[in-house]
Amino acid sequence: MFSSAQLHLAKVFLKIFFRNRQSIFFSMLFPLIFTGVFFFSGGAADPIKLGLVNLSQSSIANSFSELVIAEPSFKVTKGSLSILREELINGDQTAIIVVPENFSVTGDAGELNLILDASQVRQASSIEETLKNSLLSIEREVRGIKPMFNLVVEDVQARPQRYVDFLLPGILAYMLMNLCIAGSGFNIVEYRRRGILKRLFVTPIQPKDFIVAIILSRMVIVLTQISVMLGLAIIILDINIVGGLPSLYGMIIFGTFIFLCIGFFLGSLAKTQEAIQPIVALTSFPQLILSGVFFPISSMTEWLQPVAHSLPLSVVVSGLRGIANDGMSLLSINYTTMGVVIWMMISFFVAIKYFVWKEVAN
Amino acid sequence: MQNLVKSYPHPENPKQLFNAVDGISFNIKAEEIYGLLGPNGAGKTSTLEMLEGMNDIDAGSATIAGLDVSKNSYEVKKIIGVQLQANEYFDRLNLLELLVLFGKLYMQDIDPLKLLKGVNLEDKANAKPEELSGGQKQRFSIACALVNDPKVLFLDEPTTGLDPQAKRNLWQLIKELNSGGMTIVLTTHNMEEAEYLCNRIAIMDEGRIIAEDTPENLILKYAPEPPQAALHGNIEDVFLALTGHELRD
Numbered sequence: 001m002f003s004s005a006q007l008h009l010a011k012v013f014l015k016i017f018f019r020n021r022q023s024i025f026f027s028m029l030f031p032l033i034f035t036g037v038f039f040f041s042g043g044a045a046d047p048i049k050l051g052l053v054n055l056s057q058s059s060i061a062n063s064f065s066e067l068v069i070a071e072p073s074f075k076v077t078k079g080s081l082s083i084l085r086e087e088l089i090n091g092d093q094t095a096i097i098v099v100p101e102n103f104s105v106t107g108d109a110g111e112l113n114l115i116l117d118a119s120q121v122r123q124a125s126s127i128e129e130t131l132k133n134s135l136l137s138i139e140r141e142v143r144g145i146k147p148m149f150n151l152v153v154e155d156v157q158a159r160p161q162r163y164v165d166f167l168l169p170g171i172l173a174y175m176l177m178n179l180c181i182a183g184s185g186f187n188i189v190e191y192r193r194r195g196i197l198k199r200l201f202v203t204p205i206q207p208k209d210f211i212v213a214i215i216l217s218r219m220v221i222v223l224t225q226i227s228v229m230l231g232l233a234i235i236i237l238d239i240n241i242v243g244g245l246p247s248l249y250g251m252i253i254f255g256t257f258i259f260l261c262i263g264f265f266l267g268s269l270a271k272t273q274e275a276i277q278p279i280v281a282l283t284s285f286p287q288l289i290l291s292g293v294f295f296p297i298s299s300m301t302e303w304l305q306p307v308a309h310s311l312p313l314s315v316v317v318s319g320l321r322g323i324a325n326d327g328m329s330l331l332s333i334n335y336t337t338m339g340v341v342i343w344m345m346i347s348f349f350v351a352i353k354y355f356v357w358k359e360v361a362n
Numbered sequence: 363m364q365n366l367v368k369s370y371p372h373p374e375n376p377k378q379l380f381n382a383v384d385g386i387s388f389n390i391k392a393e394e395i396y397g398l399l400g401p402n403g404a405g406k407t408s409t410l411e412m413l414e415g416m417n418d419i420d421a422g423s424a425t426i427a428g429l430d431v432s433k434n435s436y437e438v439k440k441i442i443g444v445q446l447q448a449n450e451y452f453d454r455l456n457l458l459e460l461l462v463l464f465g466k467l468y469m470q471d472i473d474p475l476k477l478l479k480g481v482n483l484e485d486k487a488n489a490k491p492e493e494l495s496g497g498q499k500q501r502f503s504i505a506c507a508l509v510n511d512p513k514v515l516f517l518d519e520p521t522t523g524l525d526p527q528a529k530r531n532l533w534q535l536i537k538e539l540n541s542g543g544m545t546i547v548l549t550t551h552n553m554e555e556a557e558y559l560c561n562r563i564a565i566m567d568e569g570r571i572i573a574e575d576t577p578e579n580l581i582l583k584y585a586p587e588p589p590q591a592a593l594h595g596n597i598e599d600v601f602l603a604l605t606g607h608e609l610r611d
Binding site: 003004005008009012015016019020191194195196198199200201202203204205206 | 414415416436439440442444446448449450451452453454455459462463464466467468469506510
């Protein structure tokens with residue numbers, strides 16, 4: 001399948017990489033930082049900081065206040081309206097509940113005032129929701145009413161719901177893209193600048209052999225790096241790969257192939273080491289924004305979506321996400337796998353077609 | 363070589379082409395040392411690069427050992443060895459590893475130590491190229507060019523920048539390779555080198571060959587005045603008498 005020249009060259013590239021201690025260190029740093037950030041920021045949501053102003057002396061108002069204080073999703077400070085309002089403006093409170101003087105169970109519905117600073121509370125609506133739910137159950141308790149029903153949520157797909165589960169495949173794909181483009185694009189420009197490619201060119205080796213060798217060696221390197229990240233994520237962040245690791249690795253290998261080839265192409269476009277930086281930034285940064293790494297593409301402007309969906313990073317992200325979150329298999333035929341295959345062909349073609357051995361920038 | 367032409371966009375007027383190599387023809391015999399001489403920009407390196415298959419031939423044709431260079435460039439590459447002016451190698455590999463790598467590029471398993479011995483570098487086997495001196499680097503790059511036991515060896519300014527000891531040592535090596543039956547094509551700015559090494563010399567200027575013959579015939583034809591009988595040697599002889607012929611690197 002591979003010629004001995006290709007295999008030997010791949011072995012040599014691996015040797016070069018693993019002899020460079022510094023690059024190994026830095027390549028392992030990112031996965032550690034990523035898992036670290038999510039590990040320490042994880043856990044239950046912080047309680048909502050709530051100011052409570054009780055203007056009523058009635059027993060019902062008092063028992064209401066006690067229940068609000070006992071509610072675990074609130075962190076309650078009692079006090080006067082003026083002081084609490086000051087704290088709210090300073091951002092020390094998220095919202096203030098004011099129990100009016102004429103608060104009672106009988107008669108008309110009592111009016112509770114909720115004061116909040118919407119500009120500070122970005123998730124104002126979600127807080128309102130939580131507040132309403134908690135207050136409703138407090139009301140039931142005060143009035144001694146049983147709820148009419150309990151809403152039991154049953155998740156048929158049983159897929160992970162946390163943001164980190166959504167984010168991880170995206171980050172994996174983005175990391176894959178950066179590692180690959182750096183591994184092929186930057187290296188190739190450097191090799192060309194120093195005339196190493198020119199020296200190889202006077203031997204009977206062909207561009208295909210050289211590209212295959214770099215792809216093979218980088219595949220090993222990238223899979224090692226990705227495995228470290230994935231291992232940490234599975235162990236520490238308790239990530240569940242619903243579709244199974246073999247499918248996930250298959251998709252990672254396809255993605256590696258695409259991005260390495262794109263890297264070769266960019267490396268051939270760039271004449272100098274200075275030019276490769278902006279060229280790479282120009283290809284990777286828009287993809288980071290548009291490819292649904294941090295939020296789903298469906299939340300984007302309508303006209304942008306078809307463009308966003310067809311980017312190489314998008315197809316890899318949605319491929320990885322489909323496998324990791326939705327339990328799809330690598331072999332299920334859909335638009336994503338088609339996109340992956342099409343990008344594999346396009347990228348390999350442009351990598352070989354535009355490969356430049358010898359132009360040395362002066 | 364028949365009417366070889368290489369044209370580049372003109373440096374001052376990119377729309378206009380100028381011929382760096384302007385229709386040259388020459389014939390290098392097997393097992394000779396052939397020297398290409400000429401001022402900078404005369405087209406020596408362009409000519410070599412066309413023969414090595416590194417540059418496209420814009421007009422004319424070239425054959426090496428019966429193989430057309432532009433049609434069979436991969437076959438040609440298998441039977442030639444090339445030493446470039448600039449020689450850089452992959453980082454973090456020692457000489458042995460680099461030689462084995464070059465062998466593999468020709469699909470050959472080679473004995474790297476034997477090659478290093480041939481260029482007098484066996485004690486540097488585990489060194490990296492950047493740790494070598496100028497002369498050692500040149501000898502190593504010749505070793506790299508020899509991995510496929512080439513029929514024709516191309517050397518582009520092999521002794522530029524070397525001290526007299528290293529230079530003479532390299533001349534020795536080139537002579538030895540040639541006496542083993544290897545055809546050698548070299549470019550040089552060192553006239554003494556051309557005279558000492560080459561069986562035949564072509565002098566190029568502005569993309570054309572303006573003279574071609576054996577060194578003796580060229581001297582008879584263009585510089586018939588015999589030099590005054592040397593009463594003494596030159597400064598290089600002084601240098602070598604004082605510092606010795608022993609190789610320093």
